[in-house]
Amino acid sequence: MALLLHIDTATSYAGVCISRDQDVIAIRESAEQKNHAAFLQPAIEQMLQETGIVMQDLDAVSVAAGPGSYTGLRVGLASAKGICYAAGKPLIPVNTLQIIAAAAMHSPEAAGREEQLLYCPMIDARRMEVFAAVYNHLLEEVVPPAAFILNNESFSSLLAEKQVLFSGDGHFKFKEISGSSNAIFTDITHSVRNLALIAGNRFGLQQFADLAYSEPFYIKEFFDPAAR
Structure with a gap:
């Protein structure tokens, strides 16, 4: 054991x-x-x-x-x-971003469709910057970890094709400016x-x-x- x-x-x-x-x-x-x-x-x-x-x-x-x-x-x-x-x-x-993404998979927003979503954990890095990555339900990298300056077009290519669940303490910034219907947000913490x-x-x-x-x-x- x-x-x-x-x-x-x-x-x-x-x-x-x-x-x-x-x-x-x-x-x-x-x-x-x-x-x-x-x-x-x-x-x-x-x-x-x-x-x-x-x-x-x-x-x-x-x-x-x-x-x-x-x-x-x-x-x-x-x-x-x-x-x-x-x-x-x-x-x-x-x-750390994988840990936050793993928590999001157990959120109410992901319930019943975990395999259908992509997961974008975000860590607040001051102003409009975040540390972020995108993972699938197996925690495999779709977008590798990096520092991002957020705007209303951030992650637009992914959001045009699939629903993305945003989480972490940096997701609030993106929630305020994103207009995509495929952007989902959860307040669950890791x-x-x-x-x-x-x-x-x-x-x-x-x-x-x-x-x-x-x-x-x-x-x-x-x-x-x-x-x-």
């Missing part, structure tokens, strides 16, 4: 959980963005004490690797790599549980990162949502 630790501090939300064969057995969450560093280690220690698990029991550690907050990404990846080095465990980095499901699948496929060379996926050199 795979026993995994999951860490997500990439956005204003922070969450950690432990899963056994993709079933979450302990979880801690925080919405205090400026306290991610203070939240993380005590939360992990509390979960280990609660479950009686020690680091050596883990099979791997997953982390939301970006894009997102520069500071949050550094906090999450540094902690994940430290645990992996200390316990001799593999690392599973997951793109959690570390979504990371756990993706990482569990990747563990089964032995999709691990090179621990020494793993870095946050910033897209841009620096992003701090507190500086808006």
